[in-house]
Every structure is written in C-alpha cells, then in structure tokens.
Amino acid sequence: MLGLLLLQVLASCLWLGHGKVVNSFAECPQFFYGGTTPNDALNPKNPAWICQLFDNKYRFATLYDRDKRIPVYSAYKYEPSDAKRPHSWWFVEPQLIDKNSLKQMERESVLTEKYKFTLDQIKESQAVLADYKVMKGLDRGHLSPSSHQDSRESKTATFTLTNIVPQDSSLNTGQWNNYECKTMVQKTKDCKSTYVITGAVPGNTYVSGNRVNRPSHIWSAACCLGEDTQPKDAWGAIAENDKNMVELVSLGVLEKNLTDLYGKTVTLFNNACPRYQSFYLF
Template sequence: MLGLLLLLQVLASCLWLGHGEVVTSFTSCPQFFYAGTTPNEVLNPKNPAWICQRYMNSYHYATLYDRDRRIPVYSAYKYKPGDATRPHSWWFVEPQLIGKSSLKEMEKESVLIEQQKFTLDQIKESQAVLDDYKDLKDLDRGHLSPSGHQDSSEGKMATFTLTNIVPQDSSLNNGQWNAYEFKTMNKKTKDCTSTYVVTGAVPGNTYVSEGRVNRPSHIWSAACCLGDTGPKDAWGAIAENDKNEVEVLSLGELEKRLTNLYGGMVTLFNNACPREQSSHPH
C-alpha cells in the first residue's frame, strides 16, 4: 500500500512539474556540477528554466536559462576537449520551453514548425530564435559551453542550441575569449584528473533584435580542477562584452567581482574548490 502511495506521489509530482526536462532544479543532471553543488540563487533570474541539455538520448551539459531576457544565465559542464568532428551547421531550439510540449530533446525550428505543428510565435515566446541573431553587427553567437570542450560528436552538436548562446562581441569571441577557452584552459588543466566548468553571462542594459534578446555586459567562466583526492586548484576569467580583453583570476576574485555585478553574494562551486590561486606555477 505504501509503495502504491509513493508511486502515486511520484506520478503526481511528474504531472505537476509539466513535461520534459525543464524542471525546477538540475536533479536529472547533477553530474555537471562538482559534488552536485550548483551556483547559488543570486544568479537566478525572475523567470528561470533549468535545462538538462539533452541530445541523442544523452545529457551533455546543464543550462540555467532566462526566459525573459532570452539568454542563458550559465552553462555547466565537465571539460573534456576532444577532436571528434562537428558534423552539422544548424542550430537547435528548446521545445521544452514551449507550453504544452512533451518533447524532451533540442530540435530544429523547422522540424518543430513542419512536423510538430508549433508556430514560430509559440517558439519565440520564451526563447531566442534564429531570426534574432540574423543581422547582428559586430556580435557573434557566443557559446557558453563551447563545442571544443566536448569530446564526442553528439556532445559538440549539443552545444549548438540557442539556449547556450549569447550575443557576444565578435572581436572578443574570435580573439581573447577563444584564446582563454583553448590555450589557457588547456595549459591550466594539464595536471587535473577532471575539471568542472561553469560559464555565464551578466545581463546588460541593452538588447538586440528589437528588444527581444539581452546583450550581456560581461562574459565569465570558472573552473574547479580535481586531483586524485579532490579539488586542488580553481580559477576564473571575466571579460567586458565590448572589448577584446580577458582577465584570468582566482575563483575567489571572480566570485567577488560577480557579487558586485549581480548585487548579492555569489558562490559558483562547492566550498572544497579553492578560492585562492594555488602556489604551483602553470
């Protein structure tokens, strides 16, 4: 009898939470956060969506999404750079953000409209669409979870969803941010058995696409590097989203900087990740 009650409770909670993987926490994909600890609630927007980014029946990273500003707050993943090919050039949207959708995986706009009979307006309501990024001047579709930090073709493909994208200064995206993502990260993670990353965007005061999509004021990233016995190093990076400069700093310094920018005390990782820079040289 107790078993039946529990089952009914679980079923009721599933119904109450609605469809798909956009729920009120990352319970389906805690593996992308060290020790299951997510960044604290200071980062949460007014109208959030917690997305376990699912493609080809697997989770590849996690994203906290801001439905009102139509940009991700952050994406979290395990750093596993690999040279698998990226076999497509299209972009996905997230059907789970559309009301009355039971689809659990990212999908192309055209497929949702032609096969699933959604309208473009229904898709646009709570997320960015391809048109929003069409004629941007000096701005790129900037990945928070970059394809180059994923080791499988599916993982790389899964980063090409507009829920993982912000309008990013083109010179920064192709310049110093790219150098941080590939050269600095490669150098700093040499002695790590695994590395957890959270990359985010501080909302700005300006919008693109007729006020639909926020242009972040800053892009930031934080990493916690594990050794054989747990975290042994951590660091951060931050850049203003209108110049080609990246500052690499300790995790503690980055959290302080974000505390000022978000207006509340920010913590990005489990307390075991060191806040001060490690003394050994990189």
C-alpha cells in the same frame, strides 16, 4: 479509494519524470562538482533549469532566462577531444514552449513543420535563429563550447540557442577564444578532471528589436580535481562584452566581481574548490 490514490500518485510521478526543463538540476547533477550548483544570487525572475538532452543523453546543464532570452550560465565537464566537428544545425528548446512537449532540443523547422508549433510560440520563451541574423558586430557566443566536449554528439548539443549569447565578435574570435583553446589546455594539464561553469551578466541593452539581452560581461570558472579526485586548483576568467580583453583571476576574485555586478553574494562552486590559492597561467 486506495486504488484512486495510487493512480493519482502514479500520474504525479509520470508528470514529474516527463520534462527536462524543471525547477532544479536534480536530473543532471553530474555537471557540478559535488552536485553543488551556483547559489540563487544568479537566478533570474523567470528561470528555466535545462538538463540539455541530445541523442538520449544529458550533455551539459543550463540555467536560462526566459525574459531576457539568454542563458545565465552553462555547466559542464571539460573533456576536449578531436571528435569530428558537428553539422551546422541550430536547435531550440521545445520544453520552454510547453512543459509537456518533446524531451530534447530540436530544430525550429522540425518544430514548425512536423510538430505544428508556430514561430510565435517558439519566440515567446526563447531566442530564435532570426534574432541572431540581424546582429552586427556580435557573434553567437557559446557558453558551453563545442571544443570542450568529448564526442560529436556532445559537440552537436552545444549548438542550441539556449546555450548562446550575443558576444562581441572581436572578443569571441580573439581573447575569449584564446582562453578557451589555449589557456584552458595549459591550466588543466595536471587535472584528473575539471568542472566548468560559464556565464553571462545581463546588460542594459537589447538587440533584435529588444528581444535578446546583450550581456555586459562574459565569465567562466573552473575547479580542477587531482588524482585523488579532490580539488587542487580553481580559477576564473571575466571579460567586458565590448572589449577584446580577458582577465584571468582566482575563483574567489571572480565570485567577488560577480557579487559586485549582481549586487548579491555569488557562490559558484562547492566550498572544497580553493578560492584564493595562488594560480599560474603556464
């Protein structure tokens, strides 16, 4: 009897350790300051917590909405580098198809040709490449952007469709790009390290035959740590997803805006990150 019990416990542990799409970010807390994730106000009805695994290393974390087929948010550490730009492959997440499937992101063609998944199986739980090929005036908008990663491998990992939303093309290449590539550089110049959470508010319309939600807003929040590894600054940015305009705000104001949009009190960061500290652009 004792031997049977031990076997059952071992089997349970092996099953729990197999997948990376789980019901929390317990396996990759390093992407959240103090291990504190956003509160449940952002959680969709059919969520997937993804510790984004590529080349046997976690690269960032994503809360994914299986029904709307877009990420709710992606969390990462801001570590920009001049590492070589990755190839143009796009990935999907096998574990959204089957919790006992492959442990890390993979290309659609590999899943269908090598592992014998059908395209319909993949499409049931997530967006696929074909969804984004039919979109007009919309880009594949990264939540965790390639330019904010510290290595070619980490940059490559951002090219997964579980990290992508339909983003207004003028916004993606215009003011949102300016925020990612210029404002963030200026805002983090005195930061020892910076934690970022970037998300999308679900909208009322869908694209690609009503398969993929078009977000109403794109937002991002950052918590900056000083030399003593304690938070010294925090800020946010938010944009309507049909205008080429980004509003830079305090973390507290961003959380209030999201609270209004979601109809629930939203908390994004550990309480140590300042909410209403005066902030500056340069």
